Amino acid sequence: MNRKDADIIYEDLYELMERVREKYTLAGFLSVVHSVTILKTALEKQIAKKSIKKPRTHSGGSLCPTCNKIYFNDEIVPNYCNGCGQRLLID
Numbered sequence: 001m002n003r004k005d006a007d008i009i010y011e012d013l014y015e016l017m018e019r020v021r022e023k024y025t026l027a028g029f030l031s032v033v034h035s036v037t038i039l040k041t042a043l044e045k046q047i048a049k050k051s052i053k054k055p056r057t058h059s060g061g062s063l064c065p066t067c068n069k070i071y072f073n074d075e076i077v078p079n080y081c082n083g084c085g086q087r088l089l090i091d
């Protein structure tokens, strides 16, 4: 998943939401908005982000760019953060 793919999906989701808004009750529309919000959060975590390297003066390691979980060994930064599920870009 990359930013371009995600943006295409968002455009489709927003178009679908417009159609839902026209045809559904307010409660039904709000339910769909809630689901789209959850989908967007999950989708954003599939776009790989580079971990943030801490300066060696602060005991080294890397941080998850989304939740700031600290990985103390740069050699074993996982593909996904086990704190929040963010996909991590490995150098």
Ligand SMILES: [Zn+2]
Pocket: 064, 065, 066, 067, 068, 069, 081, 082, 083, 084, 085, 086
């Ligand atoms: Zn994280």
